[in-house]
Each structure stands twice: as C-alpha cells, then as structure tokens.
Amino acid sequence: MINVARVYSIQTKLTLNFLLILLPLVGVSIFANFYSQSIMNEQISDRTKGALLSTLEYVDQLTKNMDQQTLLIASNPNIVDIWKGIDNPLSPDHLYEIHTVQQQLTALTNVNGAVKEAYIIHGESGNGVSTLKGGVKWPEVKKEFWFEQTIAARGGLVVFVPTKDSSNPLAHSAYISEDMIYYIRMLDVLSNNKEPNVMVLAVDKSSFQKIIQNLQTSNNINITLFYNDGFVLETNPNSQQIHEQQPFSIKVESGVWSIRLEQPKAEVFQLSHTLQLFTYLISAISIILAFWIAWLVYNGIAKPLHQLSSAFKQFSSGNLAVEVIHHRKDEFGFVMNGFNRMAAAQRKMIEDDYEKELRLAKAEFSLLQSQINPHFLYNTLDSIYSVALTKQIPEISDMVINLARFFRVSLGKGRDSFTLEETAQHLMYYIRVQQIRSDHFTVDIDLQEETKEIPILKLILQPIVENAIIHGLEKSFNGGYLYIRSRIEEGSLYVEVEDTGVGISKEKLAGINQEMDKITNKSYLNSPDKPSSLYYGLKNVKSRITLYYGADANLTVESKEGESTKVILRLPLRKDEDR
Known part of the structure; x- marks a missing residue:
C-alpha cells in the first residue's frame, strides 16, 4: 500500500516540482534523438535498397546473356544436325x-568467361559430351528433376541451382557441383528424336559473388542471393556478430531473383549511437541533479519539520521517552529544544500520577486478598464445629488434615498465582472438607489440556466453589453435582463453576448481576459510598480479577431456579500465556 504521508511530504513535493521542470526537456531531447534516428534509418534503407536493386540488375543481365547463349547453341545447325537420328553419341x-561438337562448344563458351563448362546430353542413351570431361555417361539423366523441367519448358530456359539438401536427387551426382549454377535448354525443340537432347551451361557462382561483392563494405555484412526464394550463395556465412546482435536487414526482389543484406544495427547507426548516448547522459545527469537539489532543500528545511512531526506522532501514541536529537543552532534547533523540554515535563507528570494510581491499586489488591482468607477461615471452622457435633474423631481428623493442606497451599510461599491445574488440586482439599461435612454431592472437574498450565490469580475460584456448596448443594436434599470446567475462546480463558443445587430466583439473580456490573477497574473500594456486604465473596473475586487482568475480565452468574447455578469467569490471556 502507498504511504499517504510520504506522498504528501515536502520532500516528495520538492522532487516532483524539479522533475516537472526537467522531464519535458528530457522528453523533447529523447524524442528528437529517436526522430533523427528514424530519419537516418529510412535514408539508409532507401540507399541500400537502391544498391541492392542495381546489383540484381547485373545478376539479371547475366541470366539474359546465358539465355541468349544457350539459344544460340541450341539453334546452331552444325551442332543440331550431328545429334539428329543417332542412338549413342559415344x-x-x-x-x-x-569431337567436332566439343570443339564448337568450347569456341562458343569461351566468348563468355563466366561459363566454366558446357554439356550436350543425348536424351535416349544418357550419354553426351562435355567441354571439360569429354565423353559423359549419364544413364539416369532422364530421372533428374532438372531434365524433367527442361522437357516441360519446351525450349524455354531452365535455371537449376544445386543445394546441400540430401533429398535433392542431384546432391551426389558426379556431373553436378554446388559451386555452379546451371542454365539448361532443349537442343532442338522441333526435333523428332525419341528422347529430346538437352544442353547445359555451368556458370561458376563466383561470377555472381563478384557482382554482389561490391556491396560488402564491412566484414560484418552478409549478402545472400536467392533464386525463386531458394538459397544461391552468401558473401559472409561465418560472421557470428550479425546473429549475436539484432541485425539491420533489407531484402529486395526483381523477378525470380532476390537479394538480402544483413548488418549489425550497432555498426549501421554507429554515428548516431554516440549522439544517443550523449543525450541519455545529459538526461540522467539532469534527473540526478533534480533529486540532489531536492535533497539539499529537504535537508535544510523539510527534514527538521519531519523530525518534529514524527516526534509528535510518537508522543501522542504513548511513547513518552521520545526525544529529538539534533545539532542545529538555528530556529529549528530552538523549536526542537522546546519540544524536548515539554516532553520531559509531561513524562514526569504522567509518571508521578501513574505511580500514585499503581500504589493505590496494589493497596486495594492486598486488602481484597487479605479479606478472602479470614472469610474462608470462619466458614471452615464453622464446618468443623458442625461435624464435631454430629460425627466422631476420624472424620474430624480427615477434615483437619485437608484443611491444613489447604492453608499450606494458600500461603503459596509468597506466590500470587498458580496454574489452573494446581488451583484445581488446591480446591479439592477444600471440597473434600465439605464432602465430609455433607456427603451428598459429587465433583466433576473437566479442564481442557491446553488450559492446565495457564497461571491464574490464587483464591479466585474458592469463594465461588464455597457459594456453590453452601448456598446451592447443601440446600438441595437430593444431593447433586459440582462441575468445574475450562476452555480457551477468543483469546480468553473461561472457567465455569456449576452446581445442580436449588438455583437462584430471577429477582435475586438480577440483583447479583447488577452489583457485579458496578465493579470496574476503578474498584468499588474507591467509591465514596460504603460498599454493600451483600455477595461479598463474588464482589471480592470480581474486583480482584478486574484489578489484575484489566477491564476485559468479567464474572457473570447464570441460574435456573430449582435446577442449577453457573458462575463464569472470563480471564484475558496475556501474550506469554496465549497458546
């Protein structure tokens, strides 16, 4: 989430103001740089296309020359007549x-230095003659792809470019080389031979490479020539730099021929690259200066204001120890010193009041706790007296032993709290005394496992259990049950003490809860009115847990007249107790 205070801070506003001044200038500079680069790119592309088209014209001219020369040879009567009507020229x-045909072919092809070799192949036998190899035996020539194209052309020129493709039927022929481009035509389209004869002129690819080599102005340029979109040759196949970078590529077409030029963009736009870097450098320096100036202004004016604002927020949040540390001797230093003096005075005043309240609360707490033990002692002695009148010595002995154990644990060696499990064991000493006195109720203690180790204030359950036995179970002639349960719910420990005694009337229950609601963390002992003696035990427990656990602690009483009574203690868990 965005910090709203930071968005509206003085430093942010100063920085934004400087950036609003500089960013339009930076934007214009960058736009001008990109616009000039696009114009240069367009101009370079146009010039390159023009040069590539001129080169394709030379390539096309060479093809036209081959067309004319093959036509001249194919229509030469001195050659055509010799190949008519023969079954095997060899x-x-x-x-x-x-031999005469071979000499004539050599004389005709010597006129054009681009022609490296010439063939005439007899269609029926596959035999023929070559200007370099002499007699040629090519028995499977009729199955060659280029031969079938030549027959289908019916006297037209066929251009064949061998490739390294293994699926090409001529890939491994002894008479075909990948370094040549072959111009093929039927020897005499009007002949009545069983199989037509063909003539082939082989032109070295280096002749084409010499034509396009003039475009090779850099070692990083690669120029590729295509025929009918099929690869013919390239000038720089081993240049890795072109493929490692994003290339500047242009391809133009002219008829069946096309040519593509590739060059690294960094090389093409080398001159504009320096200007681009300079523009970026100026823009970066401008932005850095904007932040630096904003920081200087902030450090001189806004930073001390931010320090004071932060100190006020912390102080208002309860951090009374906050102090503005500085070394300023100007007006801001005077204001910061004033804040420190004000915070120190306020802190001392609050600490004094807090100590008074704390001493008062401790005094009340000790008073309430001291009132529990005598009250309990009187009731217990009364119970022992009653048993002494009706029972014999063994029962009295058992009661005295349990009573002694109860007081021993109550002293607690100065401890203010016990775990819930220890508290339950402590209660059993008292309950045992009451069971001996009035043996007509059963106890069921059900503590959740996670609640057993939670510490609670000592002697807060004993008055509740005492009330349940004396005012509930003893008045029920049919006996009953005393239940003690615990659970954790919504960050609080709940302890329930329930009896199946005579219950409480609705009017009396309303009066009990009304008295409980009067007790807050300001303790009813502070009230100017004298505290009522009614429900003394419950009010003591409510006051103690309110003082000890805070305002979230509570004691509530639920009852159904003639059936049961339940007292529920809600004790907030502290962080070290929350499991």
Whole structure:
C-alpha cells in the first residue's frame, strides 16, 4: 500500500516540482534523438535498397546473356544436325562428329568467361559430351528433376541451382557441383528424336559473388542471393556478430531473383549511437541533479519539520521517552529544544500520577486478598464445629488434615498465582472438607489440556466453589453435582463453576448481576459510598480479577431456579500465556 504521508511530504513535493521542470526537456531531447534516428534509418534503407536493386540488375543481365547463349547453341545447325537420328553419341562411328561438337562448344563458351563448362546430353542413351570431361555417361539423366523441367519448358530456359539438401536427387551426382549454377535448354525443340537432347551451361557462382561483392563494405555484412526464394550463395556465412546482435536487414526482389543484406544495427547507426548516448547522459545527469537539489532543500528545511512531526506522532501514541536529537543552532534547533523540554515535563507528570494510581491499586489488591482468607477461615471452622457435633474423631481428623493442606497451599510461599491445574488440586482439599461435612454431592472437574498450565490469580475460584456448596448443594436434599470446567475462546480463558443445587430466583439473580456490573477497574473500594456486604465473596473475586487482568475480565452468574447455578469467569490471556 502507498504511504499517504510520504506522498504528501515536502520532500516528495520538492522532487516532483524539479522533475516537472526537467522531464519535458528530457522528453523533447529523447524524442528528437529517436526522430533523427528514424530519419537516418529510412535514408539508409532507401540507399541500400537502391544498391541492392542495381546489383540484381547485373545478376539479371547475366541470366539474359546465358539465355541468349544457350539459344544460340541450341539453334546452331552444325551442332543440331550431328545429334539428329543417332542412338549413342559415344559409339565409335560418331566419335569424330562428337569431337567436332566439343570443339564448337568450347569456341562458343569461351566468348563468355563466366561459363566454366558446357554439356550436350543425348536424351535416349544418357550419354553426351562435355567441354571439360569429354565423353559423359549419364544413364539416369532422364530421372533428374532438372531434365524433367527442361522437357516441360519446351525450349524455354531452365535455371537449376544445386543445394546441400540430401533429398535433392542431384546432391551426389558426379556431373553436378554446388559451386555452379546451371542454365539448361532443349537442343532442338522441333526435333523428332525419341528422347529430346538437352544442353547445359555451368556458370561458376563466383561470377555472381563478384557482382554482389561490391556491396560488402564491412566484414560484418552478409549478402545472400536467392533464386525463386531458394538459397544461391552468401558473401559472409561465418560472421557470428550479425546473429549475436539484432541485425539491420533489407531484402529486395526483381523477378525470380532476390537479394538480402544483413548488418549489425550497432555498426549501421554507429554515428548516431554516440549522439544517443550523449543525450541519455545529459538526461540522467539532469534527473540526478533534480533529486540532489531536492535533497539539499529537504535537508535544510523539510527534514527538521519531519523530525518534529514524527516526534509528535510518537508522543501522542504513548511513547513518552521520545526525544529529538539534533545539532542545529538555528530556529529549528530552538523549536526542537522546546519540544524536548515539554516532553520531559509531561513524562514526569504522567509518571508521578501513574505511580500514585499503581500504589493505590496494589493497596486495594492486598486488602481484597487479605479479606478472602479470614472469610474462608470462619466458614471452615464453622464446618468443623458442625461435624464435631454430629460425627466422631476420624472424620474430624480427615477434615483437619485437608484443611491444613489447604492453608499450606494458600500461603503459596509468597506466590500470587498458580496454574489452573494446581488451583484445581488446591480446591479439592477444600471440597473434600465439605464432602465430609455433607456427603451428598459429587465433583466433576473437566479442564481442557491446553488450559492446565495457564497461571491464574490464587483464591479466585474458592469463594465461588464455597457459594456453590453452601448456598446451592447443601440446600438441595437430593444431593447433586459440582462441575468445574475450562476452555480457551477468543483469546480468553473461561472457567465455569456449576452446581445442580436449588438455583437462584430471577429477582435475586438480577440483583447479583447488577452489583457485579458496578465493579470496574476503578474498584468499588474507591467509591465514596460504603460498599454493600451483600455477595461479598463474588464482589471480592470480581474486583480482584478486574484489578489484575484489566477491564476485559468479567464474572457473570447464570441460574435456573430449582435446577442449577453457573458462575463464569472470563480471564484475558496475556501474550506469554496465549497458546
């Protein structure tokens, strides 16, 4: 979540004001930089496209020359007539004629230095003649893809570019090289041979590379030539820098030929890159200066105000020990010293009042606790006296032993509290005395396991149990049950003491609860009116738990006349007791 106080702080406002002045200037500079770079990119792209199109014109011109030369050879009667009507051009009967054809091919191809080799292949036998290899035996030539294309072209020129693709049927042919581009045409489209004869001109790819090499102005440029979108050659296949960076790439097409140029953008825009870095540097320095100036102003004016504001918030939240530490000797230092003096005086006054209240509360607490033991002692002695009149010595002995144990635990060696489990064991000494006196009720103690180790104030359950036995169970002629239960709920320990005695009338129950509601953490002993002696034990317990546990502690009484009475203690758990 956003801290609203920080959003509206003086430092934030100062920084935003400086940034509002600088950011438009920085934005304009960055926009101008990107705009100039886009113009330069467009201009470079246009010039590059023009150069690539000019190169494709040379490539296309070379193809046209091959078209004219193949047409010239394919229509030469001196060559066409020799290949008419023969079954095998490599038979001894035709060696002289074939040699003559080879010489004529050599003479014709020497005119164009780009042509490295020329073939004439006999369609029926697959045999033929080459300007470099002499006789050629190519029995499977009719199955070649380029041969089928040439037949389908019916005298048109076919351009074949071998590739490294293993699926290409010519990939491993002895007469086909990946370094060549082959121009193929039927020797005589009007011949009546069983199988048409074809002629092939092989042009070295280096001739094309020389044409496009003029565009290679850097070692990091790679130019790729395509024919019908198929790869032909590239000028710089081993340049890793192009692929490692985002390349500047342009591709243009002209008919069946296309060419692509790739170059690292960092190299293309090297000149504008320096200007771009300079713009970013100026922008960064401007923003840093804005923050620095805002900090200087804040440190001189806003920071002491923030210190004072923070000190006031802490003091109002209850941190009475807060103090503004500074070394200033100006007006802010005077105000900070005044705050420190005011906080010290207020702290001393509050501490004095708190100590008075604490002493008073301790005195009341000791008074209330001291009133419990005599009250209990009188009732217990009365019980022993009653038993002495009606029973013999063993019962009195048993009562005296349990009574002695009860007082021994009550002293507690100076302890103010016992665990709930210890308190229950302590109560059993008293309950045993009462059971000997009036043996017609049963005790059931059910403490949840997680509540047994929780410490509670001593002698807060004994008056409640005493009331349950004397005012509830003893008056019930049919006997009954005394239940003591515990549980943890909503961060508090609940202890219930319930008897199945005679119960309490509605009017009396309303009076009890009314008296309990009068008792707050200001203790009814502080009241100017003399405390009522009614319900003395319950009021003592309520006052003690209110003083000890605070205003959240409570004692409530529930009853059904003629059936049962339940007293519920609610004791808030402290952090070290919350399990």
